[in-house]
Amino acid sequence: MFRALAAALAVGLALVLQVSVFPHLAWQGIVPNLCLLVVVGAALTRGPQFAAVLGFTAGVLLDLAPPADHVAGRWALALVVVGYVAGRVRQDVRPTATAVVVTVAASSFVGTSIFALSGLLLRDPVLSVPDLLQVILVAVLWDILLTPFVLPLVMRMFHRLQPARATA
């Protein structure tokens, strides 16, 4: 219970920072996706199952919280996939820094692309494909930039909150 609450709080904090604080530092409106970083951090420490559920929660929150206006469920879909895929990378030993950065880059690319593709399918955004690609790449860069600041904290927190498990 306490662990679930802590995870939810982490996601909530990431969301509020992403919406209220980072727009001051945005480049052309693109901010780092802190919720995605939290989900990837959970995936790297806790595995695909936990990360998929956390991704769903974080995605639904992102979809419903103001000022979001797109069709609900798009970010949920993207973050579930991201959580599962990043969780498959998880090893029993602590991942190296390179592995973490590569995972974050891949997850960010996959997540934002799924979001953009669902938008294209539902005819939600009005961006052209080259603009979409630019947005996706800049988002990947932002997330990689924020990795050294966010991920160590997140991973340490989830590691601490891990239920005691008999290791193999």
Add this chain to the structure above:
Amino acid sequence: MAGLNGFDKRVRHERRWRTGDRLDDRNRPSRALLVALLLGCLTLITLDYRGGSDSPVEPARRAVGEVLGPVEAGVTTAVRPFTAVPDWVRSRSELRNDLAALQAENSRLRGEAATSSYDRNRLEEFDGLTAAAEALGYALVPARVVGLGPSQSFSRTATIDAGTDAGIRPDMTVMNNDGLVGRVLRVTRSTATVLLVVDGESVVGGRVGESMDLGFLHGRGILGEEGRLDLELVDDSVVPNKDDTVVTWGSESGAPYVTGIPVGRVTSVFSSVRETTQHAVIDPYVDFGSLDLVGVVVPSGTTSDRAVVEADGSLQ
């Protein structure tokens, strides 16, 4: 030794196989969970997409918004002092450039504000002139007073900026939207000299009030507040009433004065036993201290270097 090594390898191989087994166990529930979550996402998308503006997700959005809205507001308030920090770091040359640009814009705006009331007055005068032309039925050439003769010369004249190029000839009536101003004395190509009615030498024939009694208006030669006209009535049995209007009588063929232009109103009447006529003091409608836009009465259809206000109020 070799046998033992082989045995070790087999054990290790079995152990690895067992851990692989355990991973497989973990995979299946997580795959089911993944499928369930994906289905949940797709359901949510479909619900919201088909629902449109009254989708069932809206109440959830509202609820989350009620909770997160104040949090977002609080965080922004807390962060606001820090977002101003980058503005503190600006170079002196940047600030100086900003200052110069603002000063230039300031003086420009101040100049505009200072002339805006003047522009408004000009607009009102033009409107009044067209209305006067319409009311009286004369074609007017608009002109501005560009010079007033000084009081030392004991003659009240003014210079206007319309001349022969504008269709002005000597002995034309000059009026503004308040009333009669004077007549044209002489012209050049681009200016004309106007004798004001308050000049001592100006004589204008006028009609008083409803009775239309005839009289002669003489100027007293004093400008400004004290500019008054003396009206000598021809028939001394008629006493004009206070505040009766005096209009021009008109001259033959309209030179120098045309008919029907208001001149002033009666303020007091004097009669003396010695003189056979009585004379009234007229307060002119026109404020001779602030003459600006005037119109010169021209025959309709005059070609001019500027727009002529025709008798029907239109500009030619």
